[in-house]
Amino acid sequence: MEMEKEQELEWLEAQKIGISVDLVAAAKRQLQFLAAVDKNRCLYEGPALQRAIYRYNACWLPLLAKHSESQIIEGFLVVPLDCEWIWHCHRLNPVRYKTDCEELYGKTLDNSNVVSSVQGTCKKETEEIWNRLYPDEPYDLDLTKAILEDSSAELSGLEKYTKYDLVSAVSRQIPFFYQVSRSHVNNDIFLEEAVARYKGFLHLIKKNKERSIKRFTVPTYDIDLIWHTHQLHPVAYCMDVTVVLGKVLEHDDMDQDRSKGKKLDTGFSGTTKQWEETFGLRYWKAGAMYRGITPSPLTTVPFSSNHVRKEVIPSKEYQKIIDLPELKVVEVVSDHL
Structure with a gap:
């Protein structure tokens, strides 16, 4: 006793x-955001990720620094999805994020007065100031074009950019969404x-x-x-x-x-x-444990048969060949709670 x-x-x-x-409300927002990123998986690797890292350093962090000095718009800044993904992964190394911000901008850049693009908040004011500051860089990244571009070389040409390996930081965070x-x-x-x-x-x-x-x-x-x-x-x-x-x-x-x-x-x-x-409480908790390796995205698997259809001599019993419909195969992942 x-x-x-x-x-x-x-x-x-x-x-x-x-x-x-308010961690409960904020966790719900995080889950919504991670789901939105997972629907745009080109942000996980390759040219689209490199473009997002460039935009994060060249556009988002400077804009956030300006907003933290003096509120540049009346409402909230709305961060573009691609920039928010990089910002998300950067902040998940809190010591490095703090030192990077202090080194580049003299202070920790906070998320106060900033909302996610997935929250449905009006982004008109943010887009207007973005277009004024960065006329050659669209506010919304066209991911279909970004997957064909290579922005890695552009990063080194910036006056200010974090030397933290953001590609690796993103790679480490990709499996997390599946677990939650x-x-x-x-x-x-x-x-x-x-x-x-x-x-x-x-x-x-x-x-x-x-x-x-x-x-x-x-x-x-x-x-x-x-x-x-x-x-x-x-x-x-x-x-x-x-x-x-x-x-x-x-x-x-x-x-x-x-x-x-x-x-x-x-x-x-x-x-x-x-x-x-x-x-005196159990640490293991149902629904909160490791689920295993993240499954591959659902894909359709083309079916090809090794059997060759042979000509059949018509007989009184079988007057024609029966053609079976095309077989379609789909991968299915079952999640047992």
Whole structure:
């Protein structure tokens, strides 16, 4: 009973951690945005991705810097989808994003007064100022043309651009949407519980820091979704986690190897053990665990038969050849919850 009481108190202490963002609402917006990007998969690699990185550095970050100095329009800035995707992946390395912004623009560029293009907000004002500042660069990127262009060389010609490897950053984030793209993840109760578990996650990291314990703390996917959501608000994230931990918490997404005995596997086992000993609650959560490798996009598979139709001599019983309809094959992925 004494241990249970201590565990309950630990959980209550964790829930006192202050978060200055409505993470439930913001997580829903993130899920909507990731779904929109996933429908435009040319932004995952190749010329369209290179073009998006160029536009992010040449147009979006300078525009955001101007807006942060003095609000250049009355309403919200609406970030183009391609630029938002690069911005999204950049912010998910919060330490590097902070240092890049400070080096290039003297301050962390925040997302306040900015909304996503997928929110359906009027983008007329943003488009007008974009066209005035960048007359040779359209506000909406034509992805059908972008996949045929190569903008990688143009980047080095810019006066200001981040040296962070954004292609690799994007590559590491591509699998994430599949892990959280299930209907229950968008449920308010699920997300509210995820926020509580995220606070528990931060509490474990705090305890390890206080005890000088070096442990790779690994989140489940509900916690990771909320962690990503928090990082997408860079000023609030830096402020909130610094209050808890005394520094900005890094987001290490470099380790992808889930093999037994590797860093990710041992880190998750250690996190599970510490969580359950600290809070007396199960760490594993239905609908929040690794789903496996992201399946390939649905495609139709052309059917070709190796059988050669032979001429058949008509007989009294069979007067003509029966032609079967063309066979169509479709790949189907079944998701069992």
